[in-house]
Amino acid sequence: MSTYKLLLLPGDGIGTEIMREMEKITQWLTAQGIIFFETETDLVGGASYDAHGTPVTDAVVAQALKADAVFMGAVGGPKWADVGFANRPEAALLRLRADLDVFANLRPAICYPALVGASSLKPELVEGLDILIVRELTSGVYFREPKEIVTLEDGSKRATDTQIYTTGEIERIAKVAFELAQQRRNKVSSAEKHNVMASGILWKQIVTQVGKELYPSVELEHVLADNCAMQLVRQPKQFDVIVTDNLFGDILSDVAAMLTGSLGMLPSASLGNTNPVTGRRFALYEPVHGSAPDIAGQNAANPLAMIGSLAMALRYSFDRGDVAEKLEKAIINVLANGTRTRDIADGAQAVGTSAMGDAVLAELQKLF
Ligand SMILES: NC(=O)C1=CN([C@@H]2O[C@H](COP(=O)(O)OP(=O)(O)OC[C@H]3O[C@@H](n4cnc5c(N)ncnc54)[C@H](O)[C@@H]3O)[C@@H](O)[C@H]2O)C=CC1
Ligand SMILES: CC(C)CC(=O)C(=O)O
Ligand SMILES: [Mg+2]
Numbered sequence: 001m002s003t004y005k006l007l008l009l010p011g012d013g014i015g016t017e018i019m020r021e022m023e024k025i026t027q028w029l030t031a032q033g034i035i036f037f038e039t040e041t042d043l044v045g046g047a048s049y050d051a052h053g054t055p056v057t058d059a060v061v062a063q064a065l066k067a068d069a070v071f072m073g074a075v076g077g078p079k080w081a082d083v084g085f086a087n088r089p090e091a092a093l094l095r096l097r098a099d100l101d102v103f104a105n106l107r108p109a110i111c112y113p114a115l116v117g118a119s120s121l122k123p124e125l126v127e128g129l130d131i132l133i134v135r136e137l138t139s140g141v142y143f144r145e146p147k148e149i150v151t152l153e154d155g156s157k158r159a160t161d162t163q164i165y166t167t168g169e170i171e172r173i174a175k176v177a178f179e180l181a182q183q184r185r186n187k188v189s190s191a192e193k194h195n196v197m198a199s200g201i202l203w204k205q206i207v208t209q210v211g212k213e214l215y216p217s218v219e220l221e222h223v224l225a226d227n228c229a230m231q232l233v234r235q236p237k238q239f240d241v242i243v244t245d246n247l248f249g250d251i252l253s254d255v256a257a258m259l260t261g262s263l264g265m266l267p268s269a270s271l272g273n274t275n276p277v278t279g280r281r282f283a284l285y286e287p288v289h290g291s292a293p294d295i296a297g298q299n300a301a302n303p304l305a306m307i308g309s310l311a312m313a314l315r316y317s318f319d320r321g322d323v324a325e326k327l328e329k330a331i332i333n334v335l336a337n338g339t340r341t342r343d344i345a346d347g348a349q350a351v352g353t354s355a356m357g358d359a360v361l362a363e364l365q366k367l368f
Pocket of ligand 2: 090093094142250288
């Protein structure tokens with residue numbers, strides 16, 4: 001059996017705490033011979049800035065390009081609030097996503113039965129919820145130039161961000177969304193703002209064309225992104241796959257997180273083309289949430305988004321859907337047993353980050 005090389009980048013804040021819990025599982029899977037992982041851990045984000053003066057070193061990027069999969073905890077925090085734009089911890093994340101060209105960010109939002117009451121919406125709106133946001137991840141306003149703040153003659157300033165999307169960029173993310181919809185409930189909702197944005201007009205045209213030419217049997221609807229946000233909290237179960245750009249996908253996935261009970265529940269997979277070094281798709285796995293400075297260092301973070309990201313890796317990078325299903329089942333069982341971190345405890349007794357990780361591992365062990 002092959003040994004897979006994982007690059008672990010815990011990052012800042014709760015990133016280090018949740019990565020530790022995920023590692024308990026990779027170590028156990030390896031020790032049991034279920035799947036062999038060899039891990040290397042390095043700095044990223046503010047931690048890398050403090051050590052090396054840059055949020056990600058060229059050496060770490062080189063390691064990422066050779067890895068079978070990269071796992072990120074989270075980056076950022078108030079400590080680096082005054083660091084210039086190019087060296088902010090978040091810049092590391094953008095560079096890794098760009099250099100690996102992991103353009104397809106899959107963000108599933110599933111409301112597990114035991115957490116129906118933890119959602120901020122009424123139980124009947126979220127019971128059985130299973131939606132997938134497919135976010136374009138390597139273009140759009142987070143990446144395109146010019147991106148600058150200039151001082152004008154009168155001393156005032158002008159800030160510019162640039163939204164650009166090309167046909168090719170839209171086509172490739174649309175194909176991912178349609179392919180995934182075919183394995184689910186066969187419906188794609190494309191969210192943009194063609195009423196006010198040129199990129200929205202092109203987005204709508206290209207998604208329509210891809211759907212008509214290649215996936216005529218998949219239902220396609222177009223929804224303005226602001227309405228999509230509203231519909232997500234009004235009637236979320238109307239959606240199956242939502243395909244959208246980088247900025248809207250960032251926002252809509254945080255909205256979707258609360259339907260499941262907590263931002264700490266949402267995993268993600270960011271996938272690219274085949275890596276000639278590994279023969280596997282470039283892949284970066286990370287929770288949807290950030291470094292949560294408000295709870296960092298308290299053993300209070302929910303590690304399930306990070307552990308769920310490992311389940312996605314087992315499925316999308318390592319063709320081990322069987323192990324992924326067991327890991328997801330272990331998460332469901334732990335929640336069904338009433339084990340809760342603070343974010344999903346709804347006022348009830350909560351366990352810490354490490355106890356939640358231990359509980360998932362114990363459940364997983366029972367399933368083998
Ligand atoms: N992928 C990444 O590394 C991301 C980094 N960030 C960065 O993280 C820093 C903090 O950003 P925020 O806006 O506060 O967003 P955040 O996602 O870190 O936190 C938002 C809220 O959700 C809670 N939360 C998040 N994850 C949780 C978990 N696993 N368990 C329990 N509660 C959890 C936090 O305690 C906080 O109240 C910023 O520097 C931001 O730029 C933000 C989003 C993504
Ligand atoms: C650096 C940000 C774009 C990270 C973020 O909020 C996300 O990807 O969800
Ligand atoms: Mg975000």
